[in-house]
Amino acid sequence: MQFDFNTYTKEYIDNEAIKKFASKANEIKKKFETNLKELKWFQMSEYVDNAELKEIKELAVHLKETTDVLLVVGIGGSYMGTQAILSAMLPYFKKTQPEIIFVGTSLSSEYYYDLMKYLKEKRVSINVISKSGNTMETITAYELLMKMMHKKYTKKELKQRIYVTTNIHQGKLLEEAKKNGYRTFFIPDDIGGRYSILTSVSLFPLAVAGIDIIEFLKGAKEGRMYLNYASIYAMVRTILYERERVIEAFTVYEPKLYYFTEWLKQLFAESEGKDCKGILPISVVNPRDLHSLGQFIQDGNPCLFETNLYVDTCRTVTLEKYHEPMHDIEHLVLEKVCEAHTMSGSPSNIITLDSINEYHLGEACMFFMMSAAISAYLTDVNPFDQPGVETYKELIAQNLRVLK
Ligand code: PA5
Numbered sequence: 001m002q003f004d005f006n007t008y009t010k011e012y013i014d015n016e017a018i019k020k021f022a023s024k025a026n027e028i029k030k031k032f033e034t035n036l037k038e039l040k041w042f043q044m045s046e047y048v049d050n051a052e053l054k055e056i057k058e059l060a061v062h063l064k065e066t067t068d069v070l071l072v073v074g075i076g077g078s079y080m081g082t083q084a085i086l087s088a089m090l091p092y093f094k095k096t097q098p099e100i101i102f103v104g105t106s107l108s109s110e111y112y113y114d115l116m117k118y119l120k121e122k123r124v125s126i127n128v129i130s131k132s133g134n135t136m137e138t139i140t141a142y143e144l145l146m147k148m149m150h151k152k153y154t155k156k157e158l159k160q161r162i163y164v165t166t167n168i169h170q171g172k173l174l175e176e177a178k179k180n181g182y183r184t185f186f187i188p189d190d191i192g193g194r195y196s197i198l199t200s201v202s203l204f205p206l207a208v209a210g211i212d213i214i215e216f217l218k219g220a221k222e223g224r225m226y227l228n229y230a231s232i233y234a235m236v237r238t239i240l241y242e243r244e245r246v247i248e249a250f251t252v253y254e255p256k257l258y259y260f261t262e263w264l265k266q267l268f269a270e271s272e273g274k275d276c277k278g279i280l281p282i283s284v285v286n287p288r289d290l291h292s293l294g295q296f297i298q299d300g301n302p303c304l305f306e307t308n309l310y311v312d313t314c315r316t317v318t319l320e321k322y323h324e325p326m327h328d329i330e331h332l333v334l335e336k337v338c339e340a341h342t343m344s345g346s347p348s349n350i351i352t353l354d355s356i357n358e359y360h361l362g363e364a365c366m367f368f369m370m371s372a373a374i375s376a377y378l379t380d381v382n383p384f385d386q387p388g389v390e391t392y393k394e395l396i397a398q399n400l401r402v403l404k
Contacts, residue, residue, distance in 0.1 A: 001229075001354065008348035009342075013239050037190045044217070052200065053203070059163070066161075067161070068123045069122045069125075072102050072103065072129065074130060074135075074165075077270075078130055078131065078193055078201060079129065080194075080259075080262060084262065085216065087260075088260055089357075096210060100209050124161070127204060128165070131167055131201075132171055155180070163204065167189065195369055197369075198217060198366075215357070216358040216359070221362075224366055234375040237375050244303060248279045248306070251284040251307065252286070253287075253333070258283065258285055261309070264368060271373065302344070305346060305349070306338070306347070310331075310334055312353065
């Protein structure tokens with residue numbers, strides 16, 4: 001990975017500002033060298049389990065033979081990382097075998113009506129994922145789909161088709177798995193949803209989709225060498241926030257990284273957005289959004305900075321007219337857009353991935369998880385809880401009880 005936190009931000013960041021945060025950032029970096037429970041996702045040797053990986057790969061082969069559609073049922077950190085990696089890795093216009101459909105993020109009966117119709121003649125398996133085992137949207141989708149599954153398959157067949165990923169202690173999903181003998185993957189206690197991309201939460205569905213999970217884990221493990229860059233990035237973000245840049249646009253030029261920006265939005269919003277603090281993340285896909293949000297970024301309220309996630313090497317086509325590979329023209333657009341936006345008060349960071357493959361995506365995931373955690377620590381908020389989400393969940397639970 002390469003990092004440029006200077007070319008298009010230097011007017012906004014002076015030595016005084018860096019001095020203000022540098023010693024705090026250094027203290028925070030030391031946390032990663034200790035065995036802090038809350039940073040378990042960083043200590044990969046503590047939870048990456050070779051026996052489980054082997055089994056995941058075997059089950060993936062089995063599902064490829066028996067399944068047309070794998071439904072991945074989950075919400076938030078229980079599916080967004082998987083969708084990000086899967087969509088980045090797939091060639092455009094290609095479906096996986098089995099097809100992977102993410103379910104559990106809507107309560108749209110229109111959606112479920114069409115889904116059931118679509119699944120009618122298909123061989124279906126389900127991976128339901130919920131750390132708490134009780135999330136309303138996930139359980140609702142799961143129960144609805146299980147009605148269909150019970151009509152399609154015998155109890156014995158379901159044992160080969162239902163896979164439950166949850167915590168080891170309690171919850172509706174654990175009870176369900178125990179009662180019916182479904183294969184269970186356990187999410188380590190100290191790893192929360194949005195930091196669980198390196199666990200069976202993502203590894204199982206990714207393996208079923210044919211992604212090389214070993215390379216992905218290798219990239220993530222080696223990505224820990226970017227801790228210092230993660231800390232610089234976190235400092236730059238915090239300084240820009242103090243300069244009233246309260247929105248961060250995660251900007252990509254490769255459309256298939258769109259879901260990666262969705263994962264980033266969740267990672268940063270849930271880690272930082274609390275105690276009336278935090279930077280609001282949005283996602284931008286260029287050049288498309290140069291003709292929509294671009295107007296605001298260039299000319300509107302200067303409340304924003306951009307973090308571009310750029311891909312260095314990719315397959316390319318040559319444009320006869322310019323005698324240049326299209327990728328070089330895209331790069332020129334990136335540079336000139338950063339220049340234009342910076343001139344009008346919207347500074348830009350550029351983070352470059354060498355190319356899109358499992359290894360480099362693994363590196364990027366580790367880099368951004370370290371950055372999100374350090375950013376939250378820098379503003380004295382706990383990166384790993386989400387009290388705001390709990391509040392709405394509790395209100396819904398109370399009202400559902402009233403309706404019963
Ligand atoms: O990052 C998080 O912790 C959240 O986004 C959770 O993943 C999300 O709320 C789903 O929770 P659960 O896995 O318990 O169903």
